Amino acid sequence: MANLKAIRIRITSFKSTRQITSAMKMVSAAKLRKAQDKIVRLRPYAIKLHELLIDVSLSLADSEVENIYGRVASPEKVLIVVVTSNRGLCGAFNTNVINETRRVISEEYADQLRKGNLSLLTIGKKGFDYFRKQKIKMLPEQNNLFNDLTFENVTIIAEQIMSSFALSEYDRVVLIYNQFKNAAVQNLTNEVFLPVETVPSGKIITTPTDYIYEPDKEEIIQELIPKSLKIQFYKAVLDSFVAEHGARMTAMHKATDNATALIRDMTLQYNKARQATITNQILEVVSGAEALKG
Amino acid sequence: MKIEIITPDKRIFEGEIKSVRVPGKKGSFQVLKDHAPIISTLENGPVRMIDQGDKEIIYEISGGVIEVKANKIILLADSVS
Numbered sequence A: 001m002a003n004l005k006a007i008r009i010r011i012t013s014f015k016s017t018r019q020i021t022s023a024m025k026m027v028s029a030a031k032l033r034k035a036q037d038k039i040v041r042l043r044p045y046a047i048k049l050h051e052l053l054i055d056v057s058l059s060l061a062d063s064e065v066e067n068i069y070g071r072v073a074s075p076e077k078v079l080i081v082v083v084t085s086n087r088g089l090c091g092a093f094n095t096n097v098i099n100e101t102r103r104v105i106s107e108e109y110a111d112q113l114r115k116g117n118l119s120l121l122t123i124g125k126k127g128f129d130y131f132r133k134q135k136i137k138m139l140p141e142q143n144n145l146f147n148d149l150t151f152e153n154v155t156i157i158a159e160q161i162m163s164s165f166a167l168s169e170y171d172r173v174v175l176i177y178n179q180f181k182n183a184a185v186q187n188l189t190n191e192v193f194l195p196v197e198t199v200p201s202g203k204i205i206t207t208p209t210d211y212i213y214e215p216d217k218e219e220i221i222q223e224l225i226p227k228s229l230k231i232q233f234y235k236a237v238l239d240s241f242v243a244e245h246g247a248r249m250t251a252m253h254k255a256t257d258n259a260t261a262l263i264r265d266m267t268l269q270y271n272k273a274r275q276a277t278i279t280n281q282i283l284e285v286v287s288g289a290e291a292l293k294g
Numbered sequence B: 001m002k003i004e005i006i007t008p009d010k011r012i013f014e015g016e017i018k019s020v021r022v023p024g025k026k027g028s029f030q031v032l033k034d035h036a037p038i039i040s041t042l043e044n045g046p047v048r049m050i051d052q053g054d055k056e057i058i059y060e061i062s063g064g065v066i067e068v069k070a071n072k073i074i075l076l077a078d079s080v081s
Helices: A004-058 A093-108 A110-114 A125-132 A143-148 A151-166 A217-293
Strands: A078-083 A118-123 A172-182 A185-194 A212-214 B002-006 B011-024 B027-031 B038-042 B045-051 B056-061 B064-069 B072-077
Touching (some): A004 B038, A004 B072, A078 A093, A078 A151, A093 A110, A093 A125, A093 A172, A093 A185, A093 A217, A118 A143, A118 A151, A151 A185, A151 A217, A172 A217, A185 A217, A212 A217, A217 B038, A217 B064, B011 B038, B011 B056, B056 B072
Parallel strands (some): B002 B072
Antiparallel strands (some): B011 B045, B038 B064, B064 B072
16 A cells, blocks of 8 residues: 555645646536637628528529639639647547548648648647648648737738739638537537639529619629628638637646546545555554563 | 627727718718618718717718618728727
8 A cells, every 4th residue: 555645645736636627627618608708709791601502692693793703613723721729638639630631731732742732730739839840831820819819810821821812822712620519518610712603503592672782793792792601701810719619628628627636536545545544554563562471 | 779880909989879970982861860871981070970969070081881771880990990
């Protein structure tokens, strides 16, 4: 049986670890709530914009619109946007994204990688640190984005990507990120950001309202498409941000539970050891007295 | 008329108004009750609303879209200051 002092020291260290993990859990819970608010506030805008886009594109014949973001070409030059977190201690959050990215690269874009036509844009330090060591072309990382996550800041990056696409620097842009479902569950998402479909296919066609269009349909579409792309990009980054806090909260919650279980086990061991020493001491006293009597 | 002013970051305004004047791409225009359905892109400029109590409410927006349909106005602004 381990000695008493060693066990006591271990219990103390478990307790302080538990304190840290439970504090981190509280912090993540608070940040999660704040970040979730942002998503909730974005939702009405995103939905309305989408409705408008459908309304306008329904009243347009496909051929009328010239859409620079809809250029479909065989994906010779590919950009993968990988959204991870800046900090660790959030369970499998970052590992999932990194593994998926590696899978996508090796299964779908191996040719492009060999020809050096595959670029990576990492948002978040964890992904950057991982892929920096690989032989992949990296765009300047965007790790500071999470420090001040606003629509304006995200839009700057989205615009850069969109203009690169418009200039044919890329034929396809893919987003890989964790989508927030609830605090415990993240959906790993892999979606094509560009090229974009003008008209959402398979929609039920309602009779379009007879709108007056100002200046005209084409120009409105030209303005709405980039808007909705920016929103999509912002939503992806925001989703990942919220999911990160959810993942960390869950991870820290589990860590706290584990620490509690360990402390219970160790306390039991400690008490057993204490009992054993006391029994020993009594035995010694009693047998000492017996010897004296003899 | 019901109006909603929404930006990506938050819902700026929601409520009943009598009229609204917006900075359209082809020039500023006013929307009164029973306006024909319209979709228009907006420029930077002021949105002036007259509410039920004849008070004027002004928001400065930078770009956006407006949709008017059956006395319901939805104004999606890029940002509001």
